[in-house]
Amino acid sequence: MKVELFSVAAVQECDYALLAVSGGFSTEFSQQITANGRTCVIDNSSAFRYHDSVPLVVPEINASAMKGKLLIANPNCTTAIAAMALWPLHQRFKLRKVIMSTYQAASGAGAEGMAELEEGIRSHIRGEQVKASVFAHPLPFNVIPHIDAFQENGYTKEEMKVVWETQKIFGSKEIACSCTAVRIPTLRAHSEAITIETESEITVQAAREALGGAPGVDVVDDPAAKRYPMPVTATGKHNVEVGRLRSSLVFEPRGLDFFVSGDQLLRGAALNAVLIAEAKQAERDEAEL
Numbered sequence: 001m002k003v004e005l006f007s008v009a010a011v012q013e014c015d016y017a018l019l020a021v022s023g024g025f026s027t028e029f030s031q032q033i034t035a036n037g038r039t040c041v042i043d044n045s046s047a048f049r050y051h052d053s054v055p056l057v058v059p060e061i062n063a064s065a066m067k068g069k070l071l072i073a074n075p076n077c078t079t080a081i082a083a084m085a086l087w088p089l090h091q092r093f094k095l096r097k098v099i100m101s102t103y104q105a106a107s108g109a110g111a112e113g114m115a116e117l118e119e120g121i122r123s124h125i126r127g128e129q130v131k132a133s134v135f136a137h138p139l140p141f142n143v144i145p146h147i148d149a150f151q152e153n154g155y156t157k158e159e160m161k162v163v164w165e166t167q168k169i170f171g172s173k174e175i176a177c178s179c180t181a182v183r184i185p186t187l188r189a190h191s192e193a194i195t196i197e198t199e200s201e202i203t204v205q206a207a208r209e210a211l212g213g214a215p216g217v218d219v220v221d222d223p224a225a226k227r228y229p230m231p232v233t234a235t236g237k238h239n240v241e242v243g244r245l246r247s248s249l250v251f252e253p254r255g256l257d258f259f260v261s262g263d264q265l266l267r268g269a270a271l272n273a274v275l276i277a278e279a280k281q282a283e284r285d286e287a288e289l
């Protein structure tokens with residue numbers, strides 16, 4: 001591919017600009033790019049996610065929110081993965097509460113995160129001191145309940161993103177969410193243990209039916225055969241794995257516990273951005289008919 005130096009004018013030659021850049025870059029240039037009234041910017045940073053006028057889109061859920069818009073925000077990886085499983089359950093049983101704990105891979109912190117984990121494991125095996133600079137503490141043989149900056153309410157920004165973004169994508173501030181985000185020593189794919197309380201009664205069988213036909217979801221739930229979602233099986237897959245479905249012992253008969261693993265580099269980032277572009281193109285094709 002031909003790689004060119006960035007300029008607003010060069011990007012404005014394109015129908016779509018997929019920004020995988022810092023929030024600062026996006027803040028400075030996104031609106032300059034869309035000012036031509038044609039180029040659609042799909043922004044992977046958090047710069048515009050919480051602006052009321054900018055849709056935050058998972059196409060299987062709220063593609064209609066981007067109708068007529070040129071600047072579209074791509075959600076945080078952790079939210080996007082959870083949303084795939086939560087949306088079919090919300091449609092059928094209506095969510096009241098979502099309580100989530102995450103198990104996030106080193107690659108969530110970029111290539112440097114993966115390198116630090118791999119190098120740290122080698123150091124540990126050699127009996128040397130394990131260094132930490134990307135992560136707050138050494139990650140090998142550890143878990144770190146700290147992703148992104150701590151906020152005034154004691155939650156981290158990563159945890160609050162799950163709250164803000166789930167409510168925005170689902171178009172409902174009524175859904176109460178809380179999250180504990182944890183970095184674990186895996187390389188790729190994020191996992192999440194999720195408990196929901198619903199408005200209608202929910203059984204494991206009915207949940208399985210709702211999830212079974214949902215786009216972007218693979219139900220992997222056969223504990224007797226040792227089949228359940230795991231990062232190693234979710235890695236490289238477009239669909240998010242959902243399994244370990246159980247009636248919640250706390251919220252029964254209106255609650256469910258389950259486990260999700262999804263490739264955060266795909267569903268949580270690049271794949272979702274491409275699906276947004278495809279949905280936008282379908283909207284444009286339809287408008288031309």
Ligand SMILES: N[C@@H](CC=O)C(=O)O
Nearest residue numbers: 077104108109147264
């Ligand atoms: N904020 C996420 C990025 C997504 O992969 C993380 O740190 O894991």
